[in-house]
Amino acid sequence: MTKQKIVVVGAGYAGVSATKFLAKKLKKDSDVEITLIDRHSYHTMMTELHEVAGGRVEPSAIQYDLQRLFSRKKNVTLVTDTVTGIDKDKKVVQTKLGSYEFDQLIIGMGGEPNDFGTPGVKEHGFTLWSFENSLKIREHILETVEKAAIEPDPEVRKAMLTFVVCGSGFTGIEMVGELIDWKDRLAKEFKLDPNEFTLMVVEAMPTILNMLSRNDAAKAERYLEKKNVKLLLNAPIVEVAADHIKLKDGSSVATHTLIWTAGVKATSDAADFGLESARGNRLIANEYMQAKGYEDKNIYIVGDLVYYEEFPETPTPQIVQAAEQTGHTAAANIVADIKGSEKHKFKGNYQGFMVSVGSKWGVANLFDKIHLSGFLAIIMKHIVNLKYFFDIRSGYYMFQYIMHEFFHIKDDRNVTRGHSSRYGNVLWSVPLRVFYGMVWLVESMKKIVGTGDYLKPSTWFGEGSWFTDKVAFPFPWLQEQVTTGASAAGGGAEATETTAKAAQFGLSYAYGEEPMQVFDHMPKWFESVMKFMMPNQEVALFMQKFMTIVEVLIALALIAGLFTWLSSAATIGLTIAFCLSGMFYWVNIWFIFVAFALMNGSGRALGLDRWVIPWVQRTLGKWWYGTPKSRYGSK
Ligand SMILES: Cc1cc2nc3c(=O)[nH]c(=O)nc-3n(C[C@H](O)[C@H](O)[C@H](O)COP(=O)(O)OP(=O)(O)OC[C@H]3O[C@@H](n4cnc5c(N)ncnc54)[C@H](O)[C@@H]3O)c2cc1C
Structure with missing residues (x-):
């Protein structure tokens, strides 16, 4: 009997949610094979990239090993490989190292930063849209502050200690929020005066956090001002150089760090797939998430990559909830196809937005009814993140998240202001x-x-x-x-x-x-x-x-x-x-x-747990999850 082959490309929020759903619904169908391909062996918790970039959590805190997520799903095969093309007629996914036939395909390869062709961003700017990006920013900031500490020229030193974030969406504001928290620690570590640091948000529009209500955004604006973050509004950046940025009004800001968060577009890896695209290179799909023009080929597009107009001229937002829900729709439709039941139309249900400005303060808008600010918004963000682990059924990473965010955090950078993370001997x-x-x-x-x-x-x-x-x-x-x-x-x-x-x-x-x-x-x-x-x-x-x-x-x-x-x-x-x-x-x-x-x-300390607990953790982990690998099942 030939097996039905389902291939999911991209283990982001959309891909993981779709694969979990498929694995559960089809666990008794032994003639179905599910393959999840991602260029990484882990799922990246994108919504916390700023925490790595801003030195709050260790990089491993946002990498969730795919085998640990899917170890109990015996009908899922993991592949670590980069997808390079799709042969839609032969129904084959091509990767750097091989090819994978499919009967049903879900593409959830996410987005990438959009610099709108601004000169110098690629060469001199930093973006925040991948695990590697966040590490690069973190290392650059540490290196730059270290150099600034011994820089004798006050002008150069000032430029080195000026950190500019371009864009005031949640990515930009969350990034600058981390810098607010990190600044004091950096100053102490490199024996600098914290007042020498300048944090700046440069925004082309007249307002910030445009997905929030004006009232919520105003609260965030006041908080940023209180923390001495300079907000340059109506100030499009027209050029980025190694030691300065130029604004549209002709002025310039001396800086060695420009973090570009101003836009997102579909990943360029999907540009050559020959699928029809719309604004931001996003691939067009119908209400079933089927790729336009290939409805009969069972090709589905999900997550940040999909362009589906929920309302005229309004595509699904590029947020986690939309990614999960589009992933769910595509997976449900594949199940419907296999089981011969009716297909589901996508219906977005977004519960709101939460923006952290550092580890202790945030703003949240829930169901367009509840507006929170301060530490309550941060608690709400943690609750939502914890719910995510429940959704993807990962008790292990829920536990790790609690450890990273509440118990193992350094420099009091959490909502308990360090009360839950004080270490003693x-x-x-x-x-x-x-x-x-x-x-x-x-x-x-x-x-x-x-x-x-x-x-x-x-x-x-x-x-x-x-x-x-x-x-x-x-x-x-x-x-x-x-x-x-x-x-x-x-x-x-x-x-x-x-x-x-x-x-x-x-x-x-x-x-x-x-x-x-x-x-x-x-x-x-x-x-x-x-x-x-x-x-x-x-x-x-x-x-x-x-x-x-x-x-x-x-x-x-x-x-x-x-x-x-x-x-x-x-x-x-x-x-x-x-x-x-x-x-x-x-x-x-x-x-x-x-x-x-x-x-x-x-x-x-002076007890058997010193040897026994690591041994138990290793042995149990291996038995339950298998051995984590840096590459899975590539050809
Ligand atoms: C700093 C930051 C903060 C954010 N904060 C929030 C927030 O608070 N709330 C919110 O709702 N949203 C937030 N977002 C947006 C949210 O992260 C995205 O909407 C979400 O990640 C989209 O999920 P996705 O599955 O479509 O794509 P992704 O999560 O980007 O996953 C795409 C996957 O595809 C893989 N991939 C890409 N190309 C290939 C290839 N060629 N071959 C193989 N694999 C490939 C990638 O490795 C990745 O695993 C934030 C984003 C950032 C960057």
């Missing part, structure tokens, strides 16, 4: 870890030894131990069933009553005081859970022994620094359960806070 928590482990060991050993002698194991497991046939839990439904153990349990209950009478609240034990229980009665819902888990004395006896062994193991793990995060988390769970059972006192509530403190990787 975990060596200082080693004594606490060992002490806490000892506390659990002593307490669990009591349950083993009972009234016996610690130094004589033959006396263990006797009177007072949890390893006898007496139920230790003071739960009423367990006591009723017990006749022999009733006195011990009843004694416990009486003791509880006596304690409750005189109990005084305190967070540390004070001499002479009766400590107070966190809960003196089990909440009803928890009682139901406990009754379910320990319905009778037999199960309770097993549970009390099992719990004791678990506590010993946790104690030993903490002392040895083995699986410290998990062990600490388990002690939090146990402590909460003890509290709800009416078996825990306020004076010991510090267990919970100590356990949180030890979740800081304390097992990696």
Whole structure:
């Protein structure tokens, strides 16, 4: 049986979303083969390019390995290769290294910067539309500031420390926002006065952020001005040189850094495909995302590359939501074609815009109804980004994103102003870890030894131990069933009553005081859970022994620094359960806070986690995702 071959070109937002959809819907169709081709072995989180360019996150933070994204999709083959052409009649995709036949083709190769032919942009300017672009800007800025720091000529030094962003769309404003944050750090690192830096946005139009409401844009404008960013409006750039830019009014600005974000057009890689194009070289498609003139050839265009007029003269916007939705439409139509069902027409549904101006401030317009500014807009942007990982079903990268943005960020460059990313030496928590482990060991050993002698194991497991046939839990439904153990349990209950009478609240034990229980009665819902888990004395006896062994193991793990995060988390769970059972006192509530403190990787210093955790991560990663490669399956 010949297989149906679906080829997706471009693993951007559109391509990934389309491939995920196809892989899910066609997972039972063994006669369908899906091939995803991209020039990179990773998906680039384009919306965060400015964070790499502006030195906020490490470059790897925005590269999402394709195998990690598709490891559970066995019907998807990954290919790392550059597409050079398409033979529409023979239905073959040509790449630098080979060729791929297709029955159905989705082209989502994205866009590239449009310099509108402005002289000098290619030679002397920097663009921000790929991973490589963002690295180039980052390296150039570091190099330029380093040179400026030792430049004796004040004019040249000023030009070197002047950073100009051309364009005030979200790319430009987000870029300059990063520079606002990075400036102080750069000044400190290269022993410069931050006031020597000049940040500038040059815009050909009279207004900025034109996709936002004027009110939202005005807030952003005020914020930029407060941060000393110079806004040159109505100022088209007509020429770019290595050490200056020229404006239309004849004036010039001395600078060694011009970041061009003023326009986007379709990727020139698709220009020779022989498909009809419109404004910005975008390839024209119909409402099903089928390429104009090739509707019968099953060629679909998606993302930034597609030109589909949603409304007269208004093509789909070049934003992530449109990319995902066009990708989804094309994929759904391929599925419809294979399954013989009706095709879907594209219908855009855009929930708004979010623009970050640095890591702590932003503006957002949601559903054209909710307008946010400041840190709330940034939180909203993070929520939207996190939702993206949910959409593409990547728990791994969701976790990595949280780590990069909240916990591993340098120089306080996040919405928590560094409160979530302060690093300390975990060596200082080693004594606490060992002490806490000892506390659990002593307490669990009591349950083993009972009234016996610690130094004589033959006396263990006797009177007072949890390893006898007496139920230790003071739960009423367990006591009723017990006749022999009733006195011990009843004694416990009486003791509880006596304690409750005189109990005084305190967070540390004070001499002479009766400590107070966190809960003196089990909440009803928890009682139901406990009754379910320990319905009778037999199960309770097993549970009390099992719990004791678990506590010993946790104690030993903490002392040895083995699986410290998990062990600490388990002690939090146990402590909460003890509290709800009416078996825990306020004076010991510090267990919970100590356990949180030890979740800081304390097992990696003088502990086994130093070796065990990297090994577990490597082994599990390889088993679940396979080995990440710099190239996938190229011919
Ligand atoms: C700095 C910046 C900030 C942005 N911020 C936002 C934002 O906040 N919100 C928003 O909605 N949008 C934002 N955008 C726009 C958004 O990133 C794009 O609309 C989106 O990336 C388009 O997705 P796509 O899949 O069409 O293309 P892309 O994401 O560009 O993906 C295209 C893919 O095709 C591959 N490719 C290209 N040519 C070839 C070839 N010849 N062979 C093989 N593979 C090829 C590329 O490697 C790439 O993986 C921003 C863009 C930038 C640059």
